[in-house]
Amino acid sequence: MTLLDTELAPGAEPARKVPLRGRQTWRRLRADRPAMAGLAIVASMIVVALAAPLLCALEGQDPTTFHSGLLDSARGGVPHGAFGGMSGDHWLGVEPGTGRDVFARVVHGARVSLAVALGATVLELLVGIAIGLGAGLGGRRADAVLSRLIELSLAFPPFLLALALMAIVPQSVPRPLLLACVLTAVNWGSVARVTRNQAMALRGRDHVAAARLSGARPARIAVREILPGLAAPLLVLAALKVPANMISEAGLSFLGAGVRPPTPSWGQMLSTATTWFRTDPAYVIIPGALLFTTLLACTLLADGVRRAVDPRWNGRS
Amino acid sequence: MIWYLLRRLAAAAVVLLALSAIVYALFYLSPGDPAVLACGRGCDGERLALTREKLGLDDPVHLQYWHFLEGLVAGRDYSAGPDVDHCAAPCLGYSFQTDQPVTTMLLDRLPVSASLAAGAAALALPLGVSAGLLSALRRGRLTERVMTGVTLLGFATPVFLIGLVLLMVFCAYLQWLPFPAYVPLTESPARWAQNLVLPWVALALIQAAVYARITRAGALETLVEDHVRTFRAYGLRERQVIRRHALRGALIPLITLTALEVAQVMTAAVLTETMFGLPGIGKLTVESVNSVDLPVVVGVTVLAGTVVVVANTVADLLHAAADPRVKLA
Numbered sequence: 001m002t003l004l005d006t007e008l009a010p011g012a013e014p015a016r017k018v019p020l021r022g023r024q025t026w027r028r029l030r031a032d033r034p035a036m037a038g039l040a041i042v043a044s045m046i047v048v049a050l051a052a053p054l055l056c057a058l059e060g061q062d063p064t065t066f067h068s069g070l071l072d073s074a075r076g077g078v079p080h081g082a083f084g085g086m087s088g089d090h091w092l093g094v095e096p097g098t099g100r101d102v103f104a105r106v107v108h109g110a111r112v113s114l115a116v117a118l119g120a121t122v123l124e125l126l127v128g129i130a131i132g133l134g135a136g137l138g139g140r141r142a143d144a145v146l147s148r149l150i151e152l153s154l155a156f157p158p159f160l161l162a163l164a165l166m167a168i169v170p171q172s173v174p175r176p177l178l179l180a181c182v183l184t185a186v187n188w189g190s191v192a193r194v195t196r197n198q199a200m201a202l203r204g205r206d207h208v209a210a211a212r213l214s215g216a217r218p219a220r221i222a223v224r225e226i227l228p229g230l231a232a233p234l235l236v237l238a239a240l241k242v243p244a245n246m247i248s249e250a251g252l253s254f255l256g257a258g259v260r261p262p263t264p265s266w267g268q269m270l271s272t273a274t275t276w277f278r279t280d281p282a283y284v285i286i287p288g289a290l291l292f293t294t295l296l297a298c299t300l301l302a303d304g305v306r307r308a309v310d311p312r313w314n315g316r317s
Numbered sequence: 318m319i320w321y322l323l324r325r326l327a328a329a330a331v332v333l334l335a336l337s338a339i340v341y342a343l344f345y346l347s348p349g350d351p352a353v354l355a356c357g358r359g360c361d362g363e364r365l366a367l368t369r370e371k372l373g374l375d376d377p378v379h380l381q382y383w384h385f386l387e388g389l390v391a392g393r394d395y396s397a398g399p400d401v402d403h404c405a406a407p408c409l410g411y412s413f414q415t416d417q418p419v420t421t422m423l424l425d426r427l428p429v430s431a432s433l434a435a436g437a438a439a440l441a442l443p444l445g446v447s448a449g450l451l452s453a454l455r456r457g458r459l460t461e462r463v464m465t466g467v468t469l470l471g472f473a474t475p476v477f478l479i480g481l482v483l484l485m486v487f488c489a490y491l492q493w494l495p496f497p498a499y500v501p502l503t504e505s506p507a508r509w510a511q512n513l514v515l516p517w518v519a520l521a522l523i524q525a526a527v528y529a530r531i532t533r534a535g536a537l538e539t540l541v542e543d544h545v546r547t548f549r550a551y552g553l554r555e556r557q558v559i560r561r562h563a564l565r566g567a568l569i570p571l572i573t574l575t576a577l578e579v580a581q582v583m584t585a586a587v588l589t590e591t592m593f594g595l596p597g598i599g600k601l602t603v604e605s606v607n608s609v610d611l612p613v614v615v616g617v618t619v620l621a622g623t624v625v626v627v628a629n630t631v632a633d634l635l636h637a638a639a640d641p642r643v644k645l646a
Contacts, residue, residue, distance in 0.1 A: 152339065155332050155629070157580035157621045160587065160602065164618045167606040168347040168354065247475050251588055254477050255603045270477060274592065277481060278489045288478050296473040303469070 035304020
């Protein structure tokens with residue numbers, strides 16, 4: 001019924017059914033210049049995120065210390081000096097209002113952004129694959145129940161539900177972990193739908209029947225015979241989900257419902273920047289440029305992955 | 318067709334009912350005390366007890382949900398002794414923090430959100446469709462590459478970042494526009510538009526990227542079909558090919574996918590309203606999330622889910638009506 005019908009609509013399916021050939025896909029991706037540029041940026045961002053404490057030690061600052069001496073109290077707390085107070089001590093200046101070091105905050109912000117985006121994507125895949133396989137292989141009754149569940153989860157507007165959920169979740173859990181879980185709770189449906197449909201299609205194939213007749217247990221069939229056939233569409237979906245989750249984290253933090261100070265996040269810095277952009281434009285530009293570059297890189301990579309998996313994809317959906 | 322229609326509507330109704338039940342259960346069975354959440358921060362013992370009684374939180378949860386549904390259809394009273402808060406149908410709940418029915422709060426904010434959505438759509442639709450068509454017709458040339466690049470930028474940029482940059486450039490640096498402060502249309506149409514220009518542009522850029530991608534794919538698909546090649550071979554002018562075939566081919570996916578993107582547009586609208594300080598439904602949502610005004614959060618979530626389900630149903634029906642190839646089974 002409802003949302004599964006929409007598969008009739010062109011472009012609603014994330015990927016056509018093509019088998020994944022690892023080496024060939026990688027060769028195509030290597031030849032795709034925008035995708036490789038994206039990959040390079042994403043990889044260096046991951047290095048920066050992993051090395052955040054090291055980079056901060058190199059600069060000699062930490063992301064949480066207030067430096068009120070560097071602020072111009074006559075101008076409402078704008079940093080002294082040009083470009084948001086950039087100096088040898090504070091490479092990217094200090095935060096208006098608090099005087100916290102911007103460089104330390106953006107490199108730690110990269111950690112939050114990437115950890116939430118990747119963590120949520122992995123969790124969504126795990127939950128979605130489990131439920132999708134359950135629906136696709138678990139027999140008629142399981143499929144009826146789980147398919148309704150998948151439809152329901154797809155009927156919610158995910159970002160708004162995540163926003164609402166952030167209001168009632170326990171406050172003691174670390175916010176990045178909470179964000180990854182909440183994003184998973186609202187976004188697993190698309191993975192489950194693709195898994196279910198693909199598993200349904202693969203179920204009748206000869207190699208699956210052969211495995212069943214030779215006495216393989218259902219779990220083994222699911223892992224050895226069905227999962228490899230899911231690799232192509234799920235790889236594409238996962239690549240698309242990384243930037244989607246990153247933008248959601250930034251959005252939630254921007255709205256004050258995501259990562260809270262003192263933990264830094266790019267979205268949260270931009271939210272603070274809305275009150276300072278007139279007097280301290282550098283404080284908008286630095287986290288804004290980082291968020292934009294990382295998102296663009298992830299999107300380029302995702303598009304490249306999709307082209308590499310399915311060269312005949314024409315750019316729709 | 319009529320059976321399909323009825324079955325489709327019944328299915329949508331079932332989904333809506335399940336959706337509201339899940340939202341209700343999710344929020345009223347949450348680990349925190351719903352009375353504390355509904356009453357807000359700094360609520361003392363007596364007011365807390367009053368809120369608990371008014372919400373009927375000591376009733377079993379299915380009874381509470383039944384009252385919620387009853388309120389939606391017939392309105393309800395939240396009473397504790399002589400103190401009664403009336404909430405007329407369709408009652409989405411009652412905010413004890415602002416002492417207003419949620420429906421009233423939403424209706425108060427509706428004109429702002431409607432102004433934003435209508436203006437942005439009016440900009441985004443022509444912009445996105447022409448960009449998508451252009452990119453499909455100039456396949457393999459520089460124009461296509463530029464258009465695809467621009468579309469990608471639209472997908473990769475959060476709407477609040479676009480908004481911030483627009484504010485910095487046009488309000489702070491060039492000073493062509495005042496800092497946006499919402500003015501109702503009925504008060505002064507000119508100032509209404511002047512204050513909404515930047516939010517419209519920010520939201521429209523994001524939406525146009527979506528429209529452009531859908532239009533491009535639809536047009537490309539039609540342009541390679543046999544009948545178009547035949548018409549071209551017969552000497553049909555390119556202008557006619559575009560109008561009769563490329564555009565029409567893009568129209569069906571545009572209708573259906575636009576409805577499917579409604580959740581994404583709502584997300585962008587919430588962020589835009591907060592970014593520009595427009596007092597619309599989106600900003601109300603964010604405010605009530607941050608002040609943990611539970612009844613408003615529940616009401617808005619149910620409403621948003623309803624909009625998505627209705628949009629999906631309408632999309633399916635339109636799609637079935639517009640494309641005879643769709644099976645009605």
